Amino acid sequence: MIMKHIVFSDVHGNLEALHAAFSFIKGYPDARICSLGDIVGYGANPKECIWEVSKTVHESLAGNHDHAVIGLTSIRYFNPYARAAVIWTSKCLDEEDKSYLLGLPVYKRLNNKIFVVHSSPLEPEQWHYIMSIDDAKRNFAFFKERLCFIGHSHVPMVIGLSPDGKVFLENYEIIQLKEENRYIINVGSIGQPRDGDWRACLVLYDDESRLIEFKRLEYEVSATQAKILEAGLPGILAERLLYGR
Numbered sequence: 001m002i003m004k005h006i007v008f009s010d011v012h013g014n015l016e017a018l019h020a021a022f023s024f025i026k027g028y029p030d031a032r033i034c035s036l037g038d039i040v041g042y043g044a045n046p047k048e049c050i051w052e053v054s055k056t057v058h059e060s061l062a063g064n065h066d067h068a069v070i071g072l073t074s075i076r077y078f079n080p081y082a083r084a085a086v087i088w089t090s091k092c093l094d095e096e097d098k099s100y101l102l103g104l105p106v107y108k109r110l111n112n113k114i115f116v117v118h119s120s121p122l123e124p125e126q127w128h129y130i131m132s133i134d135d136a137k138r139n140f141a142f143f144k145e146r147l148c149f150i151g152h153s154h155v156p157m158v159i160g161l162s163p164d165g166k167v168f169l170e171n172y173e174i175i176q177l178k179e180e181n182r183y184i185i186n187v188g189s190i191g192q193p194r195d196g197d198w199r200a201c202l203v204l205y206d207d208e209s210r211l212i213e214f215k216r217l218e219y220e221v222s223a224t225q226a227k228i229l230e231a232g233l234p235g236i237l238a239e240r241l242l243y244g245r
């Protein structure tokens with residue numbers, strides 16, 4: 001019987017941030033570890049991140065950047081920096097790395113209570129963003145479990161649905177889930193947070209107490225930035241890490 005889950009997303013080739021997450025994870029040897037995708041893209045260590053995630057997690061999903069580097073999704077709608085990073089990343093990866101990414105599902109049911117997906121329960125491979133209460137409202141109809149963990153927007157948040165159909169936002173570091181409600185939980189991003197906080201973000205969920213905890217973990221951003229610049233990736237990808245935007 002698994003009580004604790006650690007769920008993270010959007011590592012984006014940031015090895016220093018991933019290591020910070022792994023040191024946290026070491027403190028929970030019995031937890032079930034789940035990666036919601038976008039292991040690569042933006043950062044300078046895609047290969048190392050694929051390798052370490054594949055060795056460490058119990059469940060691993062694919063995101064849009066993972067699909068883009070193996071040609072499964074178009075990069076036409078990516079912004080120029082993301083596109084440059086996809087092309088750079090694709091050149092770094094060998095066949096083994098790519099076949100690992102190719103084998104990842106885009107969504108999964110962890111048990112009868114938890115659904116996990118990179119983007120959204122509605123059309124997971126269309127890579128829709130859930131950014132508002134209205135976006136979330138539509139999505140509750142597309143999974144049947146009580147909880148759905150997502151990533152993709154790099155913005156941590158919890159949106160709940162009460163039995164009488166009310167949809168509400170909860171933005172706290174620790175959230176006590178109520179048994180009667182259903183929830184969509186965005187776990188934020190390990191490697192490129194966009195909520196104004198530069199620290200790596202992950203979620204610890206206790207199935208028994210129904211507590212959601214967002215953990216923020218410091219790492220050496222300057223080392224990550226130096227690698228991005230050295231790799232010849234767009235400078236903005238280094239710069240933004242410090243602002244968490």
Ligand code: ZN
Pocket residue numbers: 010012038063065152153154
């Ligand atoms: Zn992402």
